[in-house]
Amino acid sequence: MLDAKGMDGRSLIRRRAGLRLWLSAGWLTLLCLAALFAPWIAPKDPLAQDLFLGRMPPFWMAGSEPGYWLGTDSLGRDVLSRIIHGARVALTVALVAGVITCLIGATLGLLAGFLRGWVDMVISRLIDIWMAFPPVLFSILLIAVLGPGLISIIIAIVVIDWTRFARVVRAEAMAQGAMDYVASARVAGRGRIGIMLREILPNVLPTICVLLTLEMGIAVIVEAILSFVNLSISTDDPTWGGMISEGRTAIHQAWWVLVFPLITLFLTVLSFSQLGEGLKDRFDPVLR
């Protein structure tokens, strides 16, 4: 039963969801631009050390140094410039790792869910085994094996997180495979791969898109966590996780070294997931 008030509530939810979507997309666009044009935007060289300018507070506080808007870390490096350059690593990881994870995971999930049989058995068993690993420990282990570096991080994320896609897509493909339209396509003489790509995939695609957005947020976090335990890329290169790690040790002396990268990371992760949620609402015919 839908009364007028309920309608208002729903359109309110939709409007709010729309706002969330736009804010998230806005922040991520800003971040992309910052990453692309980092060398031109960043006020200082992110690697330049100046021990005389160590632990300068942000601009509104007493004792701040002009030009260093968000203060400096213990080696006198500009926090703002490092955040801007850190966006490059974060977004590269999000994009590349997210997409590769998505491709591999979704393919395996689709195969398992639609072909069933021994393919499903093998993939499901693999998923079970993967789920029994603590993911953070697994990723740290992989970085230890692969050696630090951007490529290693991306490989580690792909190796660990493909199950996220495989699990969901498998279930979804299974549900779709049981629908009548698949049966009628089979009756019409379509091959199995044809049905999978032309009938099942388009129906699973919205779910995959939502998962991809969420995965990008997760990839950013994993990169930050690995930087935090000093296993990401070389410690000199600016990464948000590395900055947070430094900030954590000097938290009582220079809180801004922790706070600003943390805020950036927080907003980025939140944006990715809100974007995912927003897309989910858009795709959800019940709410539309």
Add this chain to the structure above:
Amino acid sequence: MTYLSIRDLSVRLKGGPSLLRRVSLDVEPGEVRGLVGESGAGKSMIGKAVLGILPPSVEITGGQILLDGTDLLTLPPKDRRRRIGASCALIPQDPLTALNPSHRIGPQITDRLVDILGWTRADAEARAKALLAEVQIPDPDRVLRAYPHELSGGMRQRILIASAFAAEPKLIVADEPTTALDVTVQKQILKLIAGMQARHGTALLFVTHDLGVVSKVCQYLSVLYAGMVVEDATVVDFFAAPRHAYSAALLAATPKYTDPAAGLNPVPDAVIDAVRAEVAAFDRGSA
């Protein structure tokens, strides 16, 4: 003084169309009043309004529900709830969904006695056992300890009837109590309700779409169309000569089990148009 007296009760969807249009009716202890109408006519809505279980999307816009002389609608919510809990009960439509799957049968019959009426647990259990015997359930001890899913639909409806009579309510609302049951069980359940009602002298509001049932169980009936009472009569008078064209057509449309050859006589369009015009005229008058 009449026990339940509904005066000019109007109910509508919040910000939407009317569901009940100034409904008035009375029920005395020992009486059974049938509420008849096609689906959507608002017959269940009356019972729900009396018991205070209208869905949140619905609001009461006017009228009174006098229970033993007190207008329920003017009572503070807590008092109203307690009063209804102590003196009214519901026999629900679907016995399969009306028992809580995670509680045993016993507490579902005795909870009101203990929590609302302050009985001791032992008294309440003895009462429950007696009631189960009264609704002809074999082995009451075992049933009281059973979970709902272990019992058949007919069995569960008997339990719900027993539970409704547990606190000796003055008024019971039976909301299509046999619609969800097998035809073979329906008859037994109807007899059971009628018998219990007669023995306990309860006032009974019997919501149904089946005039055949009304003729067997009720003494009075209200025929509803679009939330309006189009006829309020004794059952004897009604079946002898319905006064309103719509109720006459409804009666003619009821299949007769003794005369299958008569076939179905749907309510004629002309009658529907006439009663719709009546409703429209009512809405203009009250606006």
Add this chain to the structure above:
Amino acid sequence: MYEYLDQDEDRQVHADGPPSAEATGRAVIRLLATRLLTTLVTLAGVAVIVFFVIRVVPGNPIAMMLPPGATDEDIARLSALYGLDKPMVTQFGIWVAGVLQGDFGTSITTRQPVLDLVLGRLPATLELAIMALVLAVILGGTAALIGTRFRGGRREGAIDVANGMALSVPDFLWGLVLILLFGVLWPIFHISGRVTPSLDLPFTTDFYLFESLLRLRFDLWADIVAHMFMPALALAIPLAAIIGQLLKQSLKETMNLDYVTLARTKGYGETRVILREALRNAALPTLTLVGVQFTFLIGGTVIIERLFSYEGLGNMAIDAVINRDLPLIQGIVLLFALIFTGVNLIVDLLYAVLNPRLRHA
């Protein structure tokens, strides 16, 4: 007319017999057997993967533990001592044979039995995870109950927004936020360690939290809680959000069911109807999902323990990876896998026990 009521053939109504206890028991045993089998396969898979993956690690662990002046001969001798000179498959066989007898090998860095090290740290992690679970259930349950009680109102909207935020951000970031809020801005909790080092600990087990309670040492208990509250809360927030969302949704659906409506006519208030009639039935579907999520929470302890310098299994694991302590890494990963699969098994059993439809009455 209307004769059908009078055709009197009143049959005695019987209760449907419940499914026999024997049949139910057999079904449960079959379920248990298959679950145990898949669990074993999973554990074996984990063992194989972790064993061979870490042996690809560049850098000789033996060389790392010896002082810089060590000769090749020294390295070879120590390698032989730890069995690292044999072919990998042989090493694996030796390790598995040991594990099956309860011998997980010797840590390379500390030269203590892996089992002792791991069991010494396990209680700290278990306490942390359980405290986090309790916090998550309390927070999420309260949010769901308040949201249901005031559904459709402003309070429900606020709870939805808070849930969405809590769910979007992982435990690692919540940990950092908490450190800033309650460690620096308003320092009421400790931000590192498990217990204040200067305190004298009379404990005989490693379950400090429980033992301090049992010994009625509330001073120590308060100190331990002040240390573990923030890491536990950081782990709890995302799980609390999931519990809150799922439970509220399920409660709201349950509140529209007939038996809840019937309970309302009995004179009960809204709160009591939610708690007594709806909660138990609504909690059941939430339970299985919370089980899976709880394993994620345990996985999260690794980084959270690092963040809060909490001396648990996860913190030891990261050190072990950094130090290339192969036997220790194997032991810890296997233990985590055991915990994960164990939790899932327990949740399945719990579900069977709590669901009266599956329980033989």
